[in-house]
Amino acid sequence: MTNNELKRALGLERLVKKDICTTDAAHLLGLSVRQVLRLKKRYLEHGTEGLIHRNRGRKPAHALPQELKDHILNLYQGPRYQGANDCHFADLLREHEQIAVSPSTVRRIRIQAGLPSRCRRRAPKAHRPRPRKPQAGLLWQIDATPFNWLEDRGPQLHLLAAIDDATGQVVAATFRHYEDLAGYFEVMRQGILAYGVPVALYSDRHTIFRSPREPLTIEQQLAGEQQPLSQFGQALAELGITHYKARTPQAKGRVERLWRTLQNRLVIELRLRNVCSLEEANAVLPELIARHNAQFAVLPDQAQPAYRPVPQHLDLRYVLCFRDHRTVGAGQTLSYQGTLYTLAVPRSFKAPPPKTRVQVRQTLDGEVVAWYQGALLPLRPTSPSPPAASPTAQKQTAGPRPPHRPAADHPWRRASLISKNRR
Template sequence: MKDRITLSTSEQRRLLVLNHLLSAAISITEAAGLLGISERQVRRLLAAYRADGAAALTHGNRGRHPGNAVDAAVVASVVALATTTYAGFNHHHLTEMLAEHEGLALSRSTVRRILVDAGVPSPRRRRPPRHRQRRDRYPREGMLLQVDASRHDWLEGRGPWLSLVGAIDDATGLVPWACFREQEDAHGYFQVLRHVVRHHGIPLALYSDRHSIFVVTKKTLSIDEQLAGGARPTQFGRLLGELGVQLILARSPQAKGRVERLWGTFQDRLGSELRLAGACTRADAEQVLAHYLPKHNRRFIVPAADTTPAWLPWPATLRLDEVFCFKYQRIVDNDNTVRLGERLIDIPAGRARLSFARARVEVHQRFDGTLRVYYRGTRLPRPPPRLGLTSRTGASPHRRSRSPASPQASLEAGSPTPLATLLLTQRRDTLAEPLAGQDPWTPTPPAGFTLRSRVDAHGLPLSSGEQHNRGRRSSTPSLSAQAPSPATRTFSDSGSNRNPPSDEGDTSQPPPRLVEAPSLTQRLEQLCVS
């Protein structure tokens, strides 16, 4: 009906005030104060109300069709397409598909309003905001440390990206230590916690995210882990267990907001310090960080509610290196060796056991690169130098020592001839070489042990067939104490030739030759014959 007028709540309030004004119950000044408008505006409203009645109080566009309204046919088309062809599309994706395939250029808000008015819900559910409550600081220093790492362009293009690993005390905001690493790794957290324990003490708890450094993230367990009742802890988790430190895992970055806000401060202040110092490498950044941390703590540290520290002292009988290292459980092989990656460790016989085959040991990998093996809490002694054989091809020449490394490498006294040097580099499959970082092995054969040459009369190396044929025609090598000829070589206890070849006599004697050691079977046969 045209005579019916609908007023909003504010318009009804204006009508009530104007009626009181017309009845002289209130003045214009009082009416302006009640409506929150000026007296001039009150006079305009009163004049319009006297002329047109209550209709003068409504908005002028009420009841009019807007000029920019979407056509009813377009609205019906959008609703139909959203429920049939493009069913399940979210509002943003639906807007793009309508413009690309249907020629309907509408905004996302318009499409959303059309679907909401039609009662078509969005396929994506909006999560309601979670209720978060600010947590109070822990009362004592050392009760809780928040640890985290920040991957950032700390050098601002002057060097590689680095990860800053650090910790902050929850009670005071103290940053006990931080270090730069190439990546966020367990080594960095080991360094931070080691420095904290050494200079402050053992904290009661650590607050971290759910990184695989702190907790095992795999969902399926192996058979051994199922029998043990759970997954084996990580190296850092094992360290916290040995120290008696409780690990608290955060479920969101906001939960450990103190350390997250710390990275914002560091990226601002420490980044400026690095730029001022011109740091371009990780070593430069470490120096700037060590100079910056004391200034940061003096500026941002706050007093704790309880001034009594909660750090636990480090036991004087325990060494840091025995705890702050990677530990692996291994079972010794039948040859009394254990393997850690590509490294093979020999276990010598000890007082506890003559053989450690099938024994369960613990291998400690320290951060200086050394390895330690423990059996039932007792450290096993270091093995003697272990020898290995080089490959037949691709071996690099080994620097010769003063005493021969093996019988095959022994030459005549004096400087070696080019031929001997050639043979030494070609026949390196029989040379025993020490492993890297161990003492060289230089055994010498017994005195009076004569070896036969592996070269021909002209000093050239024999082929494998010629060596085999000549070996069948020649007599068996013998043990003799007679003076050697120029074609032979006698080894002494010191590994040097006491009877060098003489220059007198036949000048057609062959040059010095590389000789070959007889096998153990040939030596036994000769002893039986003699």
């Protein structure tokens, strides 16, 4: 018997002996008068054993069979679902094995078998979280993480992703071999095409996001000079997106916590699909991200999103692109990455004069155009004209020079004759 049942037995014994009344017994045991009368009747019929719960020692009707528990334990210890935590393992059992059990049941089976948890829980720390933004699209957090996503089946990849601060929804993601500018441009392109232009973006202080030049001095700031923007910063400024650069990982903690969730789940999902290359990983990534959003995304405080449409005068191909500057030559030509281009200037547009600095933009698919005074000028590859042969080059290509022989009336010869006559 438990301590509570012993306490009830002592109270009912005093009630049967009429030392206390029914109301006092109910107050003493913390029960209602009707429950005390029921327990008194059972006590008089069966004695102290009547107060013990009748299901004690019996197997519940809805308990899992021992064979099913052993099967779940073998799957948990096998290589197929290696590394899955309790919640994810319950989801995988429901999807791939048609076994519907709760995460608490998985945890109970694991503890009974003496297996430790796959994820160690750290001691809680005092932290005041920043509240979420009230509307979707007010703030995106963008970052990248290197991880062995394909395990031993392929190379180590970087996952680049952007998450909405209000909903926790992954708006775009892509796998890359390295953390590069083209990958971040692809993430922004996917997110903007799917949802719209966000109001602000939160990133770290990688040189992709900020110019590597030194910050401006006080004299330069007073003179009105502005700090130069990186290529990514120029694209955000052209789209009207406010850019915040965090100084600590905790400042953009929402995307940092996303990596822990994806590293626990995506590795197993990619293993089950036998993904072995970068192309295969990017092919199945949209499906995995959609499932993640359906399970973990939350509703914002305000249903109306804050996304903006892309301005009509802008083309994302020529905004999210690589930028550089070149000088126009005398023949309306410029050189870029070892190729000579000619500016295809329309008749209605004034051509840039020679020695003018223009901006050259290269899109993600390799198209190269010139940007001058807010207008897009197509570029046509051209072959340079062969240089004229110089006299020096002609002399170098000529044959061996014949020996020089003085003429018969050369002063040198006359001097020789005079000297001979004198002798």
